[in-house]
Amino acid sequence: MFVTTLAGDARETRHPPVRTVSGVCHGTLGELFQGPVGAGPDPDIALVSFPVDRHSWVHFIPGTGPANTYGLGEKSATAARLFLDHYGLTLPPGRWSTHSDLRVGVGMASSTADIVATLRCLFRLFALPYDTDVVLGVLATIERADSVFLDEFALHLSNRHRVVRRLGTDIAFHTAFVTEPGTVDTAAVTPLLLEHYRRRGEEYARCLSDLLKGFASGDPAAVARAATTSATLSQEVLPKETFDDLLDHRERFGADGIFVAHTGCLIGYLFCRRPGPDVKSDLSAFFHSLGHQCSFAQGGYG
Template sequence: MGDRTSPRTPSPGVPRVASGVASGVCHGTLGELYQGPLRAGPDPDIAVVSFPVGRHSRVSFTPGAVPGPGVNPGAVPGAPPPPSPLGEKSATAVRLFLEHYGLRLPPGEWTARSELRVGVGMASSTADIVATLRCLFRLFSLPYDTEVVVGVLAAIERADSVFLDEFALYLSGRHRLVRRLGTDIGFHTAYVTEPGTVDTDAVTPLLLEHYRRRGAAYEQCLTDLLKGFACGDAAAVARAATSSAVLSQEVLPKATFEGVLAHRERFGADGVFVAHTGCLTGYLFTRRPDSRLRSELAAFFRSLGHPCSFARAGYG
């Protein structure tokens, strides 16, 4: 993690460990409103504008007599550690956090629960890591430090901006915030999740080659998207998100996408969105669909072979 998270001497006075349950929560995403190069060129950076949704990862730690599974240095010597409810990446985040602050985890018990499906484009692993770190900040009564969070993420995986409570243009590989985009934009969505999962790391070389070929189109798409955010124009953002989704279909096609795009006007949707390296495809509405339209959407997506989900996403 370089200098960002190298161990340092704690400030005077050891951080106070919370006496009760400490918890951390992080939202996930419904894919992205944009994923592509930050600018056209031979060596593109992958930039994303994630599409936050009110579905979450939740992690808690209860100080007590039970050893912290898999990450507690106070476990009985020679005894096999109990299975940890934390995934491997979250357990790594715990270790890096403790090393950074020069702390030891007290005896206690982890619990974890997520509403986010793995491998479909909902930022599940990143949300798990951020929720775990937020739990640790509260456990040790430390102020939340975004730089520490970013440093830990950078040491573990390519990530998006779910650690922020607003839209952002973010370089997922470099872990660099390019521009904050605020909380004025929001949508109602209807979407499907196709079967299967996508390995983001495995498809990255394919994406980068596509970005080189289609750099000019992506540059125009991103320009339109940022203008929409700057003006608070949700319909313009939806149009740009549709352009980004169409470009994504050229390189990582989704079985339902063409049908969804072809029926956009029929349903009066303002746009189409996807999880660019996932399995989600759906409609963007600036106004909430009424019960009749929701029924029609559910029937349409069922005709494509998948149940329809509805969610409010974004902020405005």
């Protein structure tokens, strides 16, 4: 539980210079892995989120309005209040504004990215060093979260808000993806996922082992193969309607793997090398024939 600490009996007020202060956080294209970690009837749900070069922005302009969190979303406003309470600070007068190119409710970690961008803005506003433990404390109070608060891949327990292993920044992919219709209620499907994980525990353990070996050796093709296995296992419990088509045509397009938002609506191809314009045209035609507009984005780091 997030612990509030005050600076003595009084709240400290810092008045930074009047200038725009911003915080930015990337989102995700679902996960390269989602599955169980640990033995027993109630395994932890572990994620290796798939960072994407798309972002959430939060801006604060001091001295241009009242001292409140108007202009932030509900979760971001809560995060701001928790941050201020933790450090014993008072927000100066000012105006908030936000922008995001992350779609909501499809598996891009939009709400977590909004929260982290808000916190990064506040760290900069008060000239405080970015503290991952504080960010985790805030997130644990608000929601189950992806690991977008880190600027590297990580094996992360989303319900426990604990990083099991940092996986570095050596892996990158080019992607072609679509968003299928509908939404997934993560809380509602969690019992189904846990039962599926109990049935398929050995397969998930092998998949995770292969994924971690791929990260350790800096081998994106091995990571892509493991991501495809994770997506295939997910298909048994939360199926994507286009999955079989993508699997059947993967070699045709020279894709190295398939990724999904396991509890979202995203699905797409992983490429270790950037596809050329002709391949992009063919991919766009293929996805259009399935009833979807294709998008291209770079994921990971590297």
